Amino acid sequence: MISQFCFLLFLGILGASFVLLFRRSLGLFNVYALALPMGLTFWGLILLILLATGLPLNIYTTVVLSLLLLTIFVIYQLRNKNFSKKDWKPFLIFLLSLSFISLFFILVNYSTLSNDSWILLTGGKYIATYNDISEHFLTLGGILSYIINSSSVLFGFDYLYALYPLMTFLFLLIFFANLYLPIRRTSFILSREFLFCLLTVLFLLSSYFMLFHAIYLHSNLIYGFYSFLALYGLWKRLICRDKIWLIISCLALVTSSFFRMEAPLFSLILILILISEGTIKLEEKLYYVGINSLFVLLWHTKLFFRLSDYESQYLSSNKALTTVVLYLVLFIVLLISHKGPLKKLREYFPLMMLCALSAGWSYLILTQGLRMKGNLLIMERYGIFILNSIKYGGWGITWIVLGILFAVGLALKKVRHESVFLYYIFSFLLLFNSINLFRGGWRLNWGDSGNRMLIHIIFVISFYAFLKFRNVLFPNAQG
Amino acid sequence: MKIFLFVPLVMVNIFNLSFIAYKLKGSQQIKEAGRILSDYFFGFHLIPLLLVISILILFNSLKKSSSPILYQLFMVFILFFMAVNFSLFPEIDGWFGLGKYDFKMKKNSSLEEAISKSPAKAARQVKSCIQLNKYLSGKTLVIPSQGLLEKDFFLKVFTTPKTTVEKEYDHLLAAEGVKQLSKFESITLIAFKKRNRVKEYIVITGYPHSDEIFLYAYNKSFVFVPSDLVNQISLNPDD
Numbered sequence: 001m002i003s004q005f006c007f008l009l010f011l012g013i014l015g016a017s018f019v020l021l022f023r024r025s026l027g028l029f030n031v032y033a034l035a036l037p038m039g040l041t042f043w044g045l046i047l048l049i050l051l052a053t054g055l056p057l058n059i060y061t062t063v064v065l066s067l068l069l070l071t072i073f074v075i076y077q078l079r080n081k082n083f084s085k086k087d088w089k090p091f092l093i094f095l096l097s098l099s100f101i102s103l104f105f106i107l108v109n110y111s112t113l114s115n116d117s118w119i120l121l122t123g124g125k126y127i128a129t130y131n132d133i134s135e136h137f138l139t140l141g142g143i144l145s146y147i148i149n150s151s152s153v154l155f156g157f158d159y160l161y162a163l164y165p166l167m168t169f170l171f172l173l174i175f176f177a178n179l180y181l182p183i184r185r186t187s188f189i190l191s192r193e194f195l196f197c198l199l200t201v202l203f204l205l206s207s208y209f210m211l212f213h214a215i216y217l218h219s220n221l222i223y224g225f226y227s228f229l230a231l232y233g234l235w236k237r238l239i240c241r242d243k244i245w246l247i248i249s250c251l252a253l254v255t256s257s258f259f260r261m262e263a264p265l266f267s268l269i270l271i272l273i274l275i276s277e278g279t280i281k282l283e284e285k286l287y288y289v290g291i292n293s294l295f296v297l298l299w300h301t302k303l304f305f306r307l308s309d310y311e312s313q314y315l316s317s318n319k320a321l322t323t324v325v326l327y328l329v330l331f332i333v334l335l336i337s338h339k340g341p342l343k344k345l346r347e348y349f350p351l352m353m354l355c356a357l358s359a360g361w362s363y364l365i366l367t368q369g370l371r372m373k374g375n376l377l378i379m380e381r382y383g384i385f386i387l388n389s390i391k392y393g394g395w396g397i398t399w400i401v402l403g404i405l406f407a408v409g410l411a412l413k414k415v416r417h418e419s420v421f422l423y424y425i426f427s428f429l430l431l432f433n434s435i436n437l438f439r440g441g442w443r444l445n446w447g448d449s450g451n452r453m454l455i456h457i458i459f460v461i462s463f464y465a466f467l468k469f470r471n472v473l474f475p476n477a478q479g
Numbered sequence: 480m481k482i483f484l485f486v487p488l489v490m491v492n493i494f495n496l497s498f499i500a501y502k503l504k505g506s507q508q509i510k511e512a513g514r515i516l517s518d519y520f521f522g523f524h525l526i527p528l529l530l531v532i533s534i535l536i537l538f539n540s541l542k543k544s545s546s547p548i549l550y551q552l553f554m555v556f557i558l559f560f561m562a563v564n565f566s567l568f569p570e571i572d573g574w575f576g577l578g579k580y581d582f583k584m585k586k587n588s589s590l591e592e593a594i595s596k597s598p599a600k601a602a603r604q605v606k607s608c609i610q611l612n613k614y615l616s617g618k619t620l621v622i623p624s625q626g627l628l629e630k631d632f633f634l635k636v637f638t639t640p641k642t643t644v645e646k647e648y649d650h651l652l653a654a655e656g657v658k659q660l661s662k663f664e665s666i667t668l669i670a671f672k673k674r675n676r677v678k679e680y681i682v683i684t685g686y687p688h689s690d691e692i693f694l695y696a697y698n699k700s701f702v703f704v705p706s707d708l709v710n711q712i713s714l715n716p717d718d
Contacts, residue, residue, distance in 0.1 A: 206564035359491060365499065473550050
C-alpha cells in the first residue's frame with residue numbers, strides 16, 4: 001500500500017517538475033491536473049527505452065533515470081527563475097491533494113478485471129522479471145499498458161489498481177476546468193457557469209460504464225484520456241497560438257500510440273490534421289511528427305523482426321511493417337507539403353483522409369461484410385454493436401443523449417477551429433468501424449471489445465458537444 | 480475543391496449505412512434495437528425533451544444572447560437524463576455492483592479458512608462470500624495445493640458483475656430447471672505472493688454459467704478446465 005502510494009506521488013512530482021515549466025501558458029489548474037499524466041508518460045517512456053534497448057530494467061535504473069530527468073527539469077526551473085516563493089503554496093496544496101486522493105483510491109479498492117486485464121498484469125510482471133516480453137504478450141496489447149503494470153514488481157506492491165480511478169478523476173477535473181475556466185466571471189462558486197460545467201461532468205458519471213471503467217484494469221480509459229489530451233492540446237494550440245499546448249499534445253499522442261495495438265493508426269488521424277493546418281509552422285510540425293514517428297518507427301521495426309516467426313491473428317510482423325510504412329509516408333508528405341503542388345492541397349488532407357477511410361470501409365463491407373464467421377454474418381455484428389451501445393453495454397442512454405447533443409451541436413454557432421474535433425471524430429468512427437470487421441469475439445454484453453472501445457471517443461464527443469452548448473448559453477466564452 | 484471531396488464523401492457513407500441497414504433489415508438485432516428505443520422514448524418520456532432541444536435550436540437561430548430560460552431548460556434536460564441513466568444501472572448488490580475481497584492467506588490454509596480468519600472483512604461482504612464459497616466448494620477447488628503457500632500470499636478475488644443479458648440468460652436456464660450458480664459473470668482469483676515476481680502467482684477464473692475453470696499459472700498457456708478435472712490439477716506454479 002505504502003509503495004503504491006509512493007509510486008503515484010513520485011509520478012506526480014516528476015510530472016509537476018515538467019509541466020511547471022509552462023505554468024504561464026497552461027494555467028495553474030491545468031499544470032497540476034496534468035502533472036500525474038505527464039509523470040506517467042515520462043515513466044512509461046523511460047521503461048520503454050530500457051526495454052527496447054535491452055538495458056537492465058530494474059528499480060535502480062528506472063529510478064535513477066527518472067531522478068535524472070527530474071533534476072534536469074528542476075535545474076531548468078531554477079535557471080529560468082520559473083519557480084518563486086509564492087509558487088510553494090500551490091505546489092504543497094497539490095502534493096497534499098494528490099496524497100489524499102491517491103490514498104483514498106488505494107484504500108478503497110473496487111478494482112475489477114476480465115481476462116484481458118490479467119494478461120496486462122501478467123505481461124507487466126513478466127517485463128519486470130525478465131527485462132523482456134514474450135511475443136505472446138506483444139501481439140495482444142500495447143506495450144505501455146504492460147509497462148505501467150510492471151511498476152508493481154519494481155516498487156514491490158501486488159498490482160497497480162489506484163491509477164485507474166485516479167486518471168478518471170484527473171480527466172474529469174481537466175474536462176471540468178477547461179469548460180469552466182474560460183467562462184468564469186466571478187469567484188462565486190455556485191454561479192450559473194459553474195453549475196453548468198459541473199453538471200456536464202456529473203452527466204458523464206451517470207453512465208454506469210464510465211464508472212465501471214474507473215475501476216476496470218484495462219488500457220481503454222487511459223488510452224481515451226491521452227488521445228483526448230492529444231486532440232485537445234492541438235485544438236488549444238490553434239486557438240491560443242501557444243506552442244506549449246503542442247508539446248503537451250505531442251507527449252500525449254506518443255503515450256497513447258503505445259497504449260493499444262491499433263493506436264498508432266488512430267494517431268495518424270491527428271498527425272494528418274496537424275499537417276493540414278496552415279497556422280502551425282513547419283518547424284513545430286517537424287518536431288511533433290518527428291518525435292511521434294521516431295518512437296513508433298523504432299518500436300514497430302523491432303516488432304517486425306521480433307514477430308517474423310510468430311503467427312497471430314492480432315498484431316503480426318506484416319502489420320508492424322504496414323505501420324512503419326504509413327508513418328514514413330506521412331513524414332515524407334509533411335516534408336513536401338510545404339512546397340510545390342501539395343501546398344495547395346494541404347488544407348484538404350483531412351477531407352481526403354475521410355474519403356479514403358469511407359472508401360476503405362465500403363470495400364471492407366462489400367468483401368468482408370458478406371462473409372459468415374461462426375454462425376453469424378459479419379454484418380450482423382453491427383447490430384450487436386448497436387444493441388451494446390444502447391442497452392447491453394452498460395452505457396444506459398448515454399450514447400442516445402450524446403448522439404442528440406452532438407447532432408444539435410453541429411447546428412449551433414461555430415467554435416473556432418472546431419473542424420479539428422469533427423475531422424477526428426468522423427475519421428475515428430470510420431476507422432473504428434473498419435477495424436471492427438476484422439476482430440473476433442463479438443459479445444452482447446459490456447465485455448465486447450468494440451463496446452469498450454467507445455470510451456476512446458466518448459471524451460472527445462462529449463467535450464465537443466458541451467463546448468458548443470456552453471458557447472450558446474454563455475456567449476462571452478473565450479475559446 | 481472542397482465540394483468535390485465532400486459530395487463523394489457523403490454519397491459513399493450514405494451507401495455504406497444504407498447497405499448495412501439493408502443487410503440488417505428484419506434481423507433480430509434491429510428488431511430488438513427498435514424495441515429498446517421505443518421503450519426509452521415512450522417509457523422515459525423522451526419526446527418532451529426532444530422538444531427542449533428544438534427550443535434550444537430555435538434560440539440559437541434567433542441569434543439572441545443567452546437567456547436564463549434557455550439555461551434552465553438545458554439543466555433540466557441534463558438532470559433528467561442523469562436520472563434516467565442512474566435508473567438503468569444494473570441491479571447488482573454492492574457499491575456499483577462491484578464486489579471486492581482482500582484476504583491475506585496464511586500458511587497451509589484453505590480458502591475457507593482464510594475467510595474465517597478475516598471475519599471482519601468476510602462479514603462485510605458475507606453475501607458475496609457465500610456465493611463465492613458455494614461456487615468454489617461446489618467444484619471442490621481448494622487453494623492452494625501443497626508447496627504453494629510457503630509464505631504469505633495476497634489473495635485477490637475479482638468479480639465481474641453480470642450484465643442484463645446474462646441475467647436474462649440465467650432466467651432462461653432457471654426456466655429449464657438449471658440452478659443459477661452465481662450472480663457474477665466471472666470470478667477470478669489471483670494469489671500474489673508478497674513482494675512477488677512472476678513465478679509465485681496463479682490466476683483462476685471461473686465462469687459460473689459455463690461450468691468451466693480458466694486456469695493460468697506461470698509459464699503455462701491459458702487452459703479451460705472442465706469442472707470434473709479440477710481436482711486433478713495441481714496449482715503449484717513450479718509443476
